[in-house]
Amino acid sequence: MSARKIEIMDTTLRDGEQTSSVSFSASEKLTIAKLLLEELRVDRIEIASARVSEGELQAVKDVTEWAAENDYLNTVEVLTFVDDGVSIDWMIEAGAKVQNLLTKGSLNHLTHQLKKTSNQHFKEIKKVISIARKNDIETNIYLEDWSNGMRNSKDYVFEFLEFLSTQNVRRIMLPDTLGVLTPRESYEFVSEIKVKYPNLHFDFHAHNDYDLGVSNAMEALKAGADGLHLTVNGMGERAGNAPMASTIAVINDFMPDIEVGVNEKVLYTVSKLVENFSGIMIPANKPVIGANVFTQTAGIHADGDNKKNLYFSDLLPERFGRTRQYALGKSSGKANIQKNLQELGLQLNDEDLKKVTQRIIKLGDKKQVVTKEDLPYIISDVLDRTYEEKVKVNSYVLTHSKGLKPSTTVSITINNETFEENAQGDGQFDAFMNAIRNLFKKKKMVLADLIDYAVRIPPGSHSDALCETIITWKNSEKEFKTRGLDSDQTVSAIKATEKMLNIIIN
Numbered sequence: 001m002s003a004r005k006i007e008i009m010d011t012t013l014r015d016g017e018q019t020s021s022v023s024f025s026a027s028e029k030l031t032i033a034k035l036l037l038e039e040l041r042v043d044r045i046e047i048a049s050a051r052v053s054e055g056e057l058q059a060v061k062d063v064t065e066w067a068a069e070n071d072y073l074n075t076v077e078v079l080t081f082v083d084d085g086v087s088i089d090w091m092i093e094a095g096a097k098v099q100n101l102l103t104k105g106s107l108n109h110l111t112h113q114l115k116k117t118s119n120q121h122f123k124e125i126k127k128v129i130s131i132a133r134k135n136d137i138e139t140n141i142y143l144e145d146w147s148n149g150m151r152n153s154k155d156y157v158f159e160f161l162e163f164l165s166t167q168n169v170r171r172i173m174l175p176d177t178l179g180v181l182t183p184r185e186s187y188e189f190v191s192e193i194k195v196k197y198p199n200l201h202f203d204f205h206a207h208n209d210y211d212l213g214v215s216n217a218m219e220a221l222k223a224g225a226d227g228l229h230l231t232v233n234g235m236g237e238r239a240g241n242a243p244m245a246s247t248i249a250v251i252n253d254f255m256p257d258i259e260v261g262v263n264e265k266v267l268y269t270v271s272k273l274v275e276n277f278s279g280i281m282i283p284a285n286k287p288v289i290g291a292n293v294f295t296q297t298a299g300i301h302a303d304g305d306n307k308k309n310l311y312f313s314d315l316l317p318e319r320f321g322r323t324r325q326y327a328l329g330k331s332s333g334k335a336n337i338q339k340n341l342q343e344l345g346l347q348l349n350d351e352d353l354k355k356v357t358q359r360i361i362k363l364g365d366k367k368q369v370v371t372k373e374d375l376p377y378i379i380s381d382v383l384d385r386t387y388e389e390k391v392k393v394n395s396y397v398l399t400h401s402k403g404l405k406p407s408t409t410v411s412i413t414i415n416n417e418t419f420e421e422n423a424q425g426d427g428q429f430d431a432f433m434n435a436i437r438n439l440f441k442k443k444k445m446v447l448a449d450l451i452d453y454a455v456r457i458p459p460g461s462h463s464d465a466l467c468e469t470i471i472t473w474k475n476s477e478k479e480f481k482t483r484g485l486d487s488d489q490t491v492s493a494i495k496a497t498e499k500m501l502n503i504i505i506n
Contacts, residue, residue, distance in 0.1 A: 003259035007227035009203060010036050010244065011046040012274060014079055016235035019280060026059035028277045033063045035273065036232075037072050039266045043227070046100060049079040050087040057094055064095035073097050077140065082124050085131040098138045100173065101128060105143025105160070107153035118156060122163045129167050140171040142205075147176040150189040161197060171201045171227065176216060179209030179239060187219035194224035203227035206242040208234055213242030214250055221251070221258055232274040233282055233289065245271060245288035245320070253314050265321045288320060390415050391501040398428045398490060408432040412439065414505070428490045436497070448473035448480075448504055455489055469493040473500050 013029050016022070024032065029047060036045050048060045060078060067073040073095075080087035080099040091099060103125055104110040110121055125141075132139050141164060143149065149157045164172055174190065181189070186204070193202060204220035204227070206213040217228050234243030245267045251258050271289040275282050284292040394411040408431040409422040421439040425431030433450070440447050452472035469484045469492040480503065484495030 003257055005259045005261075006221065006225070007043040007203070008244075008248075008260055008262055009044040009046060009077070009227055009229045010040075010042045010231065011205075011229050011241065012036070012231045012233075012235055012244075013045065013047040014049060015046065015229070015237070015241055016231040016233075016274075016278075018237040019235045019240065019278065020237075022235070022278045022280060024059070024277055026055065026062050029059045030062045030066060032232075032270075032274060032277065033076070034066065035266070035270055037067075037075060038070075039263065040270050041261050041263045041266075043261065044075045044077055044098075046077045046079065046229075048094075050081065050090040050094075050099075051083075057090070060094040060096060064097075068095065074138070079142070080128075082121070082128055084124070085128060088128065088131050088135060088137060091137060092135055097136065098140065098170075099132055100140045100142055101125065101132075102142045102144055103160075105146035105157060105175070105177075106149030107156040108148060109145045110156070118159055122160070125163075126167060129169065133168050138170050139168065140173055140203075141169050142173045142175060144175060145177045146174045147181045147185070147189070148178065150192075151185070158196070161193065161200075165197060165200060171203055173203040173205055173229070174220075174225075175205035175229075176207055179207030179213070181206075181212070181216050183212060183215040183219040186216040187223045190220045190223035190225050198224075201226045203229055205229040207236065207239065208241060208243070209239045211239070213240075214247050217242045217247050218250055218255070221255060233271050233278075233280065233286070235274070235278065235280060243287075249288050249315060249319075264319050268320045268322055288315070389502060390505045391498065393494060393498045393501075394418065396432065396494065398432070400428055406431045408435050410435045410439075412436070414443070414501075429493045432490075432494060433497070436501070446475070446504075448475040448500055451479070453493070455492075467492045469496050471496045471500065473503075475504060 013024060013032060017024055033045055033047060036042050047063055048056050063076060064073060067076045074097055076096060077098040077100050078091055078094065078096045080091065080101050082101065082103060087099065091097075104114060104121060107118075110116060110118065114121060129139050143157070143160065146157065161172070174193070176186070186206075190202065190204060202225055204217060204225040206216045206220070206229070213234070217230075221228070228247065229241065230244040230247050231241040232244050234240040244262075248260060248262045248264060248267065251260055252264065268289050271282060282289055282291070284290050287293055392413045394413055396408055396410040398406070398408055400406045405424040406426070406428045407422060407424045408428065409420065410432060411418060411420050413419075419439055421435040423431050423434035423438055425434045437447055450471060451474050454470045456468055456470075467489045469489065470481055471484075471493065472479065472481050474480075480500075482496040482499035482503070484492040484497070484499070
């Protein structure tokens with residue numbers, strides 16, 4: 001039996017934008033829309049709510065103009081309201097051709113929010129559908145609070161569905177608006193509806209308040225749902241919506257009778273772009289797209305990977321355009337170190353490898369962030385021969401007084417020759433850099449240029465936390481990063497600078 005093709009509708013630009021503090025600009029919406037349709041290859045995108053603002057109107061115009069030119073217009077959808085056609089007028093001005101009409105899917109919402117009878121509501125909906133059809137606009141219907149409707153007012157839901165079965169509606173969309181469904185309910189409710197209306201198209205729209213969004217989507221598909229609504233990075237109101245990346249991976253790996261057209265290799269790229277535009281960071285342990293999810297930390301896992309990939313699953317990073325990494329820390333064994341050394345083109349004998357492993361474990365006990373790029377310096381420190389340490393910051397005095405410019409006096413050894421220098425600056429680190437720059441100028445040497453400076457502490461830490469400073473440098477040959485770690489931010493930056501000095505001297 002051939003696989004059943006289902007539609008994937010991405011609503012990052014509409015429902016996802018309801019994430020607290022998120023608002024995409026018109027250019028950002030257009031960029032994301034292009035990527036979703038052309039590269040990720042979702043079937044449809046919901047990009048806005050009607051009547052929100054002039055800025056939203058312009059954003060939709062930009063997307064629909066591009067979509068019309070590239071034969072995507074019928075895949076671009078807008079949320080509308082039962083408002084006697086006002087939303088339709090907005091859509092006409094925006095150039096959109098598909099409305100997702102928001103209606104009441106529970107008697108509780110109908111009675112207490114609209115204060116209307118079902119017949120009154122259906123009559124108004126019918127009028128909006130008629131206006132849309134006259135203007136060549138396709139209609140999909142959202143049954144808001146449908147999940148609670150099925151729990152508490154099922155007769156009303158089926159009365160509504162019976163009415164919709166007589167209308168010119170392309171899709172009926174079943175949202176778990178408050179994210180309250182269990183997987184069992186998702187299956188039972190969708191199944192009950194599909195049994196009675198097998199020829200109608202039903203989309204399932206999951207929220208993630210109990211972290212059941214992916215499970216509920218999976219069960220809805222088993223019950224016969226014809227489409228799913230997902231968002232990039234699981235963005236959305238409160239705890240967000242069912243996430244695109246992990247839902248697609250689950251379907252592809254565990255549901256062979258279901259076919260989706262989404263391009264897995266682009267999931268990570270899209271996720272990172274949305275992260276940048278939204279300002280909502282992807283958790284490091286987020287399935288499929290998180291920074292850590294393809295990183296082995298335990299040495300026994302790296303050893304197992306060397307011995308017939310014992311710790312691999314079907315969830316391979318290459319599927320998503322990523323690579324497996326082996327973290328360095330207190331849980332590292334020789335196998336982890338070897339994996340990273342191989343990537344750097346370095347080799348150590350067993351005795352030296354054991355020494356380096358012990359040093360990394362010791363650093364890990366102190367919460368030191370150890371990276372592959374740090375390995376040459378750890379090796380140099382431990383073995384004293386892989387790389388010669390030609391530059392050493394011996395000591396320094398940092399002063400900062402109210403009303404006076406910060407200043408630094410520094411002692412530094414370069415190629416076994418020790419120098420002292422002092423300078424002022426706009427801050428303590430700037431003063432330190434000016435002192436080093438003056439010294440290098442006297443030695444007719446050129447420093448790398450600082451082009452980016454980032455500081456971070458572990459989430460949930462206090463004022464005594466270790467501080468990691470990551471500095472990006474650029475010289476005539478390359479762009480590179482160095483890291484420094486200390487409880488003092490300026491000192492961590494100085495440690496990162498010392499690494500830079502050794503790189504350019506070597």
